[in-house]
Amino acid sequence: MGWYHAVQMLEGRCPSASLDYIIEPWFLGGGATGPGGSEFKEWADDSTSKYGTVFGTAVGDLPDPKQPRCALISGRTADNPRLFKECIDAKCSTIFLEKPGAPTVAELQLMKEQAEEAGVGVLMGYNKNVCKYVR
Numbered sequence: 001m002g003w004y005h006a007v008q009m010l011e012g013r014c015p016s017a018s019l020d021y022i023i024e025p026w027f028l029g030g031g032a033t034g035p036g037g038s039e040f041k042e043w044a045d046d047s048t049s050k051y052g053t054v055f056g057t058a059v060g061d062l063p064d065p066k067q068p069r070c071a072l073i074s075g076r077t078a079d080n081p082r083l084f085k086e087c088i089d090a091k092c093s094t095i096f097l098e099k100p101g102a103p104t105v106a107e108l109q110l111m112k113e114q115a116e117e118a119g120v121g122v123l124m125g126y127n128k129n130v131c132k133y134v135r
């Protein structure tokens with residue numbers, strides 16, 4: 001779903017948002033030569049050319065934000081708690097976390113506490129694309 005959200009922002013379907021950075025360690029690293037790697041590279045090159053989007057492999061490499069930064073975490077469930085903490089450390093003011101968010105309730109509770117301590121807003125995403133009302 002992260003790809004779909006990226007396309008929505010890049011194509012201006014969410015006019016109040018800009019997609020400035022995409023962090024993708026797999027397709028920019030070990031997965032670059034595997035299935036989907038060449039397609040991702042083509043899309044990344046096109047997005048950089050058309051929209052100026054910067055691609056990287058680590059949240060920690062992001063520059064400090066010049067405006068409020070919202071992170072959208074659409075990763076492997078096991079990686080999400082680490083990515084969540086990295087986004088807080090990268091001064092994200094809001095985090096959109098795709099379900100289920102973390103492998104355990106205890107990890108979700110810790111993430112909630114980390115966000116509260118840092119004053120970071122958290123939104124939990126859920127896409128049910130099998131409903132009649134989704135077209």
